[in-house]
Amino acid sequence: MKHGTSLRKVDAAAGLPVSIADVRAAHERIRGSIVRTPTLRSHTLSQLAGAEIWLKFENLQFTAAYKERGALNCLLSLSPDQRAKGVIAASAGNHAQGLAYHGARLGVPVTIVMPVPTPIIKVTQTEGHGATVVLHGEKFEEAYAHARRLEAEQGLTFVHPFDDPSIIAGQGTVALEMLEDAPEIDTLVVPIGGGGLISGMGTVARGIRPGIGLIGVQAELYPSMYDLVKDAALPCDGDTLAEGIAVKEPGALTRRFVEALVDDVLLVSERSLEQAVSLLVQIEKTVVEGAGAAGLAAVLDHKEMFAGRKVGLILTGGNMDTRLLANVLLRDLARSGRLARLRIQLQDRPGTLFQVSRIFDEQSVNILELAHQRIFTNLPAKGLSLDVECETRDAAHLERLIGALRDAGYEVSPVELA
Template sequence: MSTTRNLAAGQQALPVTLDDIVRAQERIGPSIVRTPTLHSRTLSDLTGAEVYLKFENLQFTAAYKERGALNRLLTLTEDQKARGVIAASAGNHAQGLAYHGARLGLPVTIVMPRPTPTVKVIQTEGHGATVVLHGEKFEDAYGHALALAQEQGLTFVHPFDEPDIIAGQGTIALEMLEDAPEIDTLVVPIGGGGLISGISVAARTLRPDMQIVGVQAALYPSMYDHIKGTHFPCDGDTLAEGIAVKEPGLLTRRFVEANVDDIVLVDERALEQAVSVLLQIEKTVVEGGGAAGLAALLSHPGMFTGRKVGLILSGGNIDTRLLANVLLRDLARSGRLARLRIRLQDRPGTLFHVSRIFDEQAVNILELSHQRIFTNLPAKGLTLDVECETRDAGHLERLILALRDAGFDVSPVEAA
């Protein structure tokens, strides 16, 4: 594995040390879940690496973000605690800060963009935070939060670009390496870079030979661009919205330059596959950003073959309807769910003959749709769309061959 680390950057003193992370662990330990690190035999067989999973989606707010948020809250002065804190976030940072702020009796204000889904607003308010909706984009909310912090004397808590936040996130690596000391490679999602910054300090100090690889969604390669000198655009509707950051932190990029060996990109299909695989194999719900590490193993297998890889399942906050779509799309791509378009003559008994072939091939029909009007077929022709369930891609192919052998013109309707 080739390194992209800047050794000169590594020689400069970084504002977070292993001691800072150990102290953070002592502070937050009694109030966060010490999530398990477990070996996955099935994922190991699937990827060719020995895979260890850190289940941060089992935190109370279903994401690792509460580690850094709590550490920052516990380092506030008494005056800062009395005045309260403010943050700009529509995601896991908001949840973690709101939950632990309420638990500690601190006033918390969260500024969210106006288009933030109502469920996220309700969840954040449910943790006792005051939610302010402002602007159309995160950048608008961020600027407004800074202005309110100045006007009201609140302490602004950045989601990733603060030493105390980074130290809190680094406690994950302490737990992982204690529970699975055989790990020799860590694959870590990157949004703003707070998670990989903290993890890299702990891992690089305890195990200087550790391979540390960052993962970004291909639609948002902000840290990749900075490190690699590329100029890919950062835009689009990604499944991994939790790591969809257009500009990496000024502080976190220093940690990445010094400690991270490489960064890889994963596309949307790989992210969807990883979310689906984790649910089917590990029976655990993981959001797009949290599945990015596994997506990297599936997309770049040659980088990790034979290595002992630790993956952080960083969060599990995914909309249930979106999760359902991801699972159905994955079933379609694997051939277990299919839609076939069959050209028929509009005669009595034709549908019976088609159904008989499905029965002979033991294929379950889920839905039928006839089209007689909006088609370029002759007036006595029609198309029949059949949504069906098969065992696998081979089973589907046998069904298609049987239909064609019976004289039917059939074609699959491709999944996205």
């Protein structure tokens, strides 16, 4: 991050359609109806990262995501006629819920078009906020096209999730609050999907502190803005934990902001996203969805880049399916050696299982689950495979157990995670 480069970007910001004055006006407009979420320094994450880490807890908004800010600013910017006719959006995520919630609060009819395979919990949550949900198409692109048709047919106002000046201005209010509450922050690390959040925050950052570092983060599986900035051609597809930033095509408007304001864009792996979600639960006792943990994942993956800096991270949302969260936490325990599945080859004779379990007892390892396999195995007919799921204190404790089993003559292999 070269501060000279950052300073030159201030000049580029002058020609953009959203200014810091627009963001300040948006903040005045919405501040009474959104949560001014805390910006807090994390002592433990700072130690882990080798940098001073500040977290803004946007997962504490009523709908558990920052998207409320832009949605509300857009609704409050409508004419009386537009508000009476209503608005429409295509979204299966936090934009839908933010728009639905504030639309109901303001008496503005809201229609949300979602792809047919959208999880039922997202449909019911959006309907619960008072919106009309229309299910159409198998993919987001089809839902989006249908929403634009309904917009024209019914005279509704389309509210884009990111490619709209009023949305960008609303999202920028996150940075206004952060830099007021923690003025020492010298680097902002912001997740990028369509680019609305980093566009608004970048506008504020360059306006308040021209030399601030501004870094975007995308999931490796969806590097759409990264491709644009780096002139690359990485594929955009796959099942990412960070579905909130899984956008295949950057906004026509937001790409201008990113090119003008942002210093760099980093990519993070699925494994790094899982680790970041787990760390935030364990250390900060807060649930953050995959997209919201992307900033922390990037800092931990690129420690040398952020060493010694005062880094602001936005926990953008907390809408994560509880079963998926459980899987992520358990997988992280397995990777750290605290949970393990060991495959042990045994001879099929009385007392063998007792002898094995005695070693687990001697090593003070808790057995959670056992599975014998006699039929579907390539072992001889008198052999069997025993899978043992167990709980240990840490990776070193697990290694001592494996060593003790091998010393006793057993062939042992850990069942590894991807």
